Amino acid sequence: xxxxxxxxxxxxxxxxxxxxxxxxxxxxxxRYGTKGNPRELVxxxxxxxxxxxxxxxxxxxxxxxxxxxxxxxxxxNCKIFIRRFGLNPTPTQIKCYPELTCNECNxxxxxxxxxxxxxxxxxxxxxxxxxxxx
Ligand SMILES: [Zn+2]
Ligand SMILES: [Zn+2]
Numbered sequence: 001x002x003x004x005x006x007x008x009x010x011x012x013x014x015x016x017x018x019x020x021x022x023x024x025x026x027x028x029x030x031r032y033g034t035k036g037n038p039r040e041l042v043x044x045x046x047x048x049x050x051x052x053x054x055x056x057x058x059x060x061x062x063x064x065x066x067x068x069x070x071x072x073x074x075x076x077n078c079k080i081f082i083r084r085f086g087l088n089p090t091p092t093q094i095k096c097y098p099e100l101t102c103n104e105c106n107x108x109x110x111x112x113x114x115x116x117x118x119x120x121x122x123x124x125x126x127x128x129x130x131x132x133x134x
Contacts, residue, residue, distance in 0.1 A: 003039070017041050053078060053096040058131055065129075072131060079103050081130050106130060 005020055007013045021039045028036035053075035062069045070083045073090060078098035084090060100109045104124035109115035 014041075051077070051096045052092060053080065053082075053094040055082065055084075055090050072129070078108075080108065081106050081127075083129060 005017055007016050018041060021041055025036075025038040028038055054077060055073035055075055058072040058074050058081070062071055064070075068085060070085045073082050073084055074080070075082075075094075075096060078096050078101045080101050080103070082091070082094070097108050100112065100115045101107070102109070102115070102118055102124060104126055105118075106127050107118075109118060
């Protein structure tokens with residue numbers, strides 16, 4: 001029978017699964033010796049659930065440019081920056097694709113292929129409104 005294992009955020013799925021399985025098998029062996037039932041890693045799947053960017057404010061003081069006040073927000077997951085103008089609420093429904101995000105250009109690509117093509121270029125263009133030193 002297949003068992004599933006949830007990988008905590010930020011952990012490498014393969015490494016984590018192997019560690020957990022090893023731990024389980026060690027205990028199993030200690031308890032039951034050769035009569036134990038050791039687990040094996042069968043496959044690593046990806047969760048298909050969509051996750052959304054979680055933004056937090058970067059600047060302490062609201063920036064005003066051309067009479068347009070805004071705050072800069074960063075997603076703690078994919079590290080993309082966005083601007084929140086005026087008194088608009090912080091967006092909560094922006095889909096988060098860390099693996100398709102070029103952080104230098106602050107751009108999210110629509111597919112792995114486009115992202116891969118993009119990473120081959122030498123010159124990335126950082127938007128001028130992004131905070132320095134990122
Ligand atoms: Zn994100
Ligand atoms: Zn780029």
